[in-house]
Amino acid sequence: MSKAVSALEGVSHKGFAEVAEAGLRGMITVRGDLASGAMKKAVKAATGTALPAPRRIVIDGDKAAAWMSPDELLILVPYEAAQDTVAALEKALAGEHHLVADVSDARAVFTIKGARADQVLTKLCPVDMATLAEGEIRRTRAAQVAAAFWKSEAETFTLVSFRSVAGYVMGLLETAARAGGEIA
Structure with missing residues (x-):
């Protein structure tokens, strides 16, 4: 039997927020x-x-x-x-x-962490992030793909997407989190 691996094998990026593929879930x-x-x-x-x-x-x-x-x-x-x-x-x-x-x-899981983690999702998802409470889940889209996310801690979000678009989603998260791209 083959060994299960996550979609992107734990790839991460640190900008003004840290984004990472969270592994198997x-x-x-x-x-x-x-x-x-x-x-x-x-x-x-x-x-x-x-x-x-x-x-x-x-x-x-x-x-x-x-x-x-x-x-x-x-x-x-x-x-x-x-x-x-x-x-x-x-x-x-x-x-x-x-x-x-x-x-x-069939799914991939990502974490978005940091004091401005909400800004990463603000750029990608049609959600009023200012009203999103801890423990509230949103089923929405990230750019052009289906996603669901929730605020797992004060400065941490968890996002789930289809595994088939994991590379695309990681690219979106990485671009949205790049240093210098903070929302003023």
């Missing part, structure tokens, strides 16, 4: 009735968190549950735990109308 798309008791129990068992409110992500250590749409969640777990988590979710949701898919190898 277990990601599972779960679709179904988010109001059902079985869904709430399954998410709690998989992540240790409650079901997130709309446009929120709840994080418990290295696991998280993110609201993606009225019937969709993104479950984040360590990469090595993704397959076991899929199996556990399938078992917990048996009998419910649902879809569980391991999308870990």
